[in-house]
Amino acid sequence: MEDASMIAAWIAPEREQTAAGEEEGFRRLYEATSRPLWGYLQHASGRPDVADDLLQETFCKFLLRKTPPMDEAESRSYLFRIATNLLHNRKRSRDDAAREEPAERGVQSDQDNRLDVQALMRHLKPRERELLWLAYVEGMSHAEIAAATGLGAMSIRILLYRARQKACEFLRPQRIKS
Amino acid sequence: MKPVSCEHESSIIRALHSGEWSSELRRHASECPDCSQALDLAEALGTVARRAEIGCNPPDPLWILQRSHRMAREIAMRRVTRLLAAMRVLAVVYIVAAALWLLRGYAATQYREVVSSMHGSSAGFALMGAMAAVVCVAAGLWPILRDRSEAS
Numbered sequence: 001m002e003d004a005s006m007i008a009a010w011i012a013p014e015r016e017q018t019a020a021g022e023e024e025g026f027r028r029l030y031e032a033t034s035r036p037l038w039g040y041l042q043h044a045s046g047r048p049d050v051a052d053d054l055l056q057e058t059f060c061k062f063l064l065r066k067t068p069p070m071d072e073a074e075s076r077s078y079l080f081r082i083a084t085n086l087l088h089n090r091k092r093s094r095d096d097a098a099r100e101e102p103a104e105r106g107v108q109s110d111q112d113n114r115l116d117v118q119a120l121m122r123h124l125k126p127r128e129r130e131l132l133w134l135a136y137v138e139g140m141s142h143a144e145i146a147a148a149t150g151l152g153a154m155s156i157r158i159l160l161y162r163a164r165q166k167a168c169e170f171l172r173p174q175r176i177k178s
Numbered sequence: 179m180k181p182v183s184c185e186h187e188s189s190i191i192r193a194l195h196s197g198e199w200s201s202e203l204r205r206h207a208s209e210c211p212d213c214s215q216a217l218d219l220a221e222a223l224g225t226v227a228r229r230a231e232i233g234c235n236p237p238d239p240l241w242i243l244q245r246s247h248r249m250a251r252e253i254a255m256r257r258v259t260r261l262l263a264a265m266r267v268l269a270v271v272y273i274v275a276a277a278l279w280l281l282r283g284y285a286a287t288q289y290r291e292v293v294s295s296m297h298g299s300s301a302g303f304a305l306m307g308a309m310a311a312v313v314c315v316a317a318g319l320w321p322i323l324r325d326r327s328e329a330s
Contacts, residue, residue, distance in 0.1 A: 023243060030239040035231040042230060055236060056245065063246035064253070117226040136220035137227045139195040141188060161183045168215050171222065 058083045080148040128163035184212040
């Protein structure tokens with residue numbers, strides 16, 4: 001609660017920021033959102049190095065924004081929107097798909113599950129990865145996903161259903177029970 | 179018509195994240211094929227997400243903050259530079275036009291006639307030139323003054 005009010009005070013445009021207050025507010029928002037955002041970027045792009053770059057870019061763009069005041073949930077949603085746009089821009093400007101590699105970041109346990117899901121992520125289209133991640137990992141509603149991806153709220157339901165079916169068909173023989 | 183997914187799916191996923199399960203929701207999750215499938219997938223993805231986060235080393239937030247300040251300065255600088263470049267082009271055009279006008283006037287009349295003619299129609303041209311110069315200077319200063327007032 002204290003974190004939320006601190007972040008809300010920081011993101012209000014009429015704030016009287018001291019350098020220390022600005023730093024503290026941003027630090028709390030960053031700590032709350034940077035890891036989930038990195039996970040999203042890494043699994044949507046399939047590359048940890050891309051996730052590292054885009055994470056920095058996302059927060060810089062967020063700090064440079066000129067938008068009305070937002071609460072913590074809105075800030076989080078806005079960050080995912082910026083991240084999704086950056087992913088799409090990058091995809092348009094380069095052919096990352098051809099250079100995708102499995103994400104390996106020094107985690108040893110539950111190897112099977114990890115490898116299955118990594119294989120699944122490579123199997124899915126970028127848009128499907130984004131939808132599944134936002135819905136099932138971030139727990140976003142269809143409206144929030146629509147805001148983050150720029151898709152219509154009505155089409156999210158259908159696209160998400162198709163992506164889930166595709167994912168479950170891929171994982172069914174291995175882990176997911178139908 | 180078959181719905182594309184169960185209407186309780188969002189509630190199931192919210193319950194998974196919050197840990198707040200009602201007995202009805204838990205029963206529904208175990209009975210509904212759509213919801214149990216979504217739940218299994220969410221759990222599988224969630225496990226991988228949590229493990230990926232352990233391996234994530236985001237940069238220091240202070241560094242991001244400083245980088246954004248640098249970017250803001252660069253953006254402001256680019257904005258001003260673009261305007262200054264446009265002003266420079268306008269200045270060159272103005273100087274060339276003025277030079278051509280003077281050369282033409284010099285070739286057509288004697289020096290004394292040029293000086294005396296400044297009191298006539300040329301005075302109007304000179305005034306317009308001075309006004310154009312004032313407008314150019316004001317346009318050049320405006321973004322700088324605006325950025326300064328935003329910063330304060």
